[in-house]
Amino acid sequence: MTQQKIKIKCLNNNTTKSYHKSVTLREIADDQHIQLKAPILGALVNNHMADLAYEVYHPKQIRFVDVTHPDGMRMYMRSLCFVLYKAVNDLFPGAKLTIEHSVSKGIYCEIKKDDRKEIDIQEVFAIGQRMREIVEMNIPFIKDQRETNEVIDILEAQHLTDKSDILRHRGKMYTSFYWLDTLANHFYGYLVPSTGYLQVFDLNKYYKGMLLQLPRTDNPEEVAELIIQDKMFDIFREHAQWNRVLNITHVGHLNQAHNGKSETIIKVSEALHEKKISQIADKIANHHNKLKIVLISGPSSSGKTTFSKRLAIQLLVSGIAPVNLSLDNYFVDREHTPLDENGDYDFEALEALDIDLFNQNLIDLLDGKKVEIPKFSFQTGQRVYDGEVLQLHENNILIIEGIHALNPQLTHLIDASAKFKIYISALTTINLDDHNRINTTDNRLVRRIVRDYKYRKYPAQETISRWPSVRRGEDKHIFPFQEEADVMINTALLYELAVLKPLVEPILLEVQPNQPEYSEAKRLLKFFSYFKPILRINEIPPTSILREFVGGSSFSY
Template identity: 35%
Template structure:
């Protein structure tokens, strides 16, 4: 039997033919600050249980990397599901819904088999947490299997995962991967850690109508910080869920149902009506705060800030206010002064790309009742221009 040569961090080592990525991870773990969860080979992610095909160069990933953190998160969710079903009993649980990320946690809810939501008692919470830690200490393998679509549907039915059973009826691929932990099988969109022993750091707390899985931060994967609630953000997510419930679309399978039954246009109209109603409510809230002269709209590139500002402006005008949308893009510094990133490309996302001094001066002048000419940034020439867009703030004007 021959050997294979593996290069990591500029060092080449030899391993016996048939060695797995796990074997290599264990061998080089001491060189890395955090536990290795995955490998990258030739730009492709590799789970640790797989055998290495031949000579290669590997890049280990840990929970300190974004991809590794997502893998760790999936593992802890799987751990939680297994522990809840074992502790509470599958017959008492209709389904466990992993809803959304909030800060350093993931909010979940349990639908009771008897109807309504079920929240952990303090005793149940401690039992679930204890069982999760027991599963970690057992260092159980997380086993991946490739099964046919029909077999996956059968598994989901047996595990009472009816939403996934419903979803897979629309799946076109003939095969899918499922994972098993301590006899419980589920499907996850993404890779898993090698075993439960890698999932040492987490907490679970009751929150609102459900509970939160608290995870370590990426910068320090071995430390679980105290959960910091983000109430406004959480309320927005809950409202979105309520919208989905109003449209009878609470998961992708139900969305597929609507599309296949020809109801997509009605769904879009209903969604637009709900959103317009909410924007109108925002406008009324703003009107009842006469001292508020600035409305700040934040979001990443191409997230719809400009479109939203126009829709809000229409609603504000219908109730007698005079909005003046101002894009911060118009305060970009001239292109020749724009900072560059490490690759030498223009970086428009950093604060230094904005002429903060000029922006602050114009906003303060407007608040002081002065007339200000608002600039317009020409993205073709890369320079700021002035085209006679003058604003003077009156009693009903708002920026």
């Protein structure tokens, strides 16, 4: 009897071909000789991520991905972290590895061994060498599935107790995990087929720990350049210390803290924010005789608007009256707007602003002159003047917020001593467990999904589809200048993902399987399955930065 065939459409080459049932993704890729920029790591099957061992039994649409695709990069990163864990275990049995957070174009990790909190450079070199040996051995990552309690026992036997509570919380009868040689580990997503796929990486001594560097997405044969980000690292370290004080370093701790402690976590998190904003206002006030301009920048959904309003209140307490100046008023006329690589208007380019006029207006304002402020008509694409005049007095200070605020070219004619620069972002400092970090980008994306749905009626599908373009703009115009800041503030709240969970889940469930954004929606839904929800939204203060996204703020936007 002839075996029934199934039709598989490969979107990489737009080819439809028949295969026998149970054909694997690896067999399809080999048969069709799919060539990407880098080795194939997995595939989107009907917009759902799968590894190359996935067996196909029904007609499907398939798109193979490599490390240049976000899902491929996540697979690469998880797999490389497992190799790092094995290398540490091979060289230093009993040592504890923690995958902390992203910084300096890499992932910061720490090792605690022999009662020492810091690892030396020779030990980091040895770990890197062992990782390369493991890669050359091309050891397969073997996926296994067993009853959850058995998986927990296996992991706890390796002292991976940080994963126990979070696996129990999910309530799944069976749990998938991976083996690498004789070591087991649980990662919240797929791994690559074997260690031989992980040829491009580096490991360097960084502060008290190590920086694990990944391939560049634009050139996957090269490691991403290490960029020192001392100020960013200090912010992570400061918040990690606060987390340790509260004894909440990963989601398992947060889930346990629901028993009567969620109100305390909310109050302490908000108090820390208020204290930080107050300290920034004090720094400005202490140098108000010189400082005349406060420049605020940060990526999308960082809470810049609420932060600016809260900072204004703290400045008023210090006797300083802030005056806002919008960069949107300084767009060049439409015919002079630069074009992007697709021939569309690039409104995010610095050249889309009239920098000369902006600087001249600033100089005049700082000299105490009256200045007629331009307005920009987005309907006509032309600059207009409506008679609005601005003049600064002794107790005033200019507040300027925008994606280019920290770019030195924006205010190149203004003396540096007159400027105070603030970088703001939501830098998530809690992780799922010791080996599974939470991407800070995910925190901001979830904020934006909730806000767009509530205030703009945008479905999650639309917000997710726009996100790559938003991220490209941030990479180009914001992140290169973040270390220019005089001060950084982290607006991520320890409790916020637990609050956002019940709000974002029904929005994500609206994304349909036939939409390209389905894979990302499913990934986020799985991510939130590890959290217990905090439903006491009434405990969140009306001035909280989180209110900008969930509603109920006492500020007007």
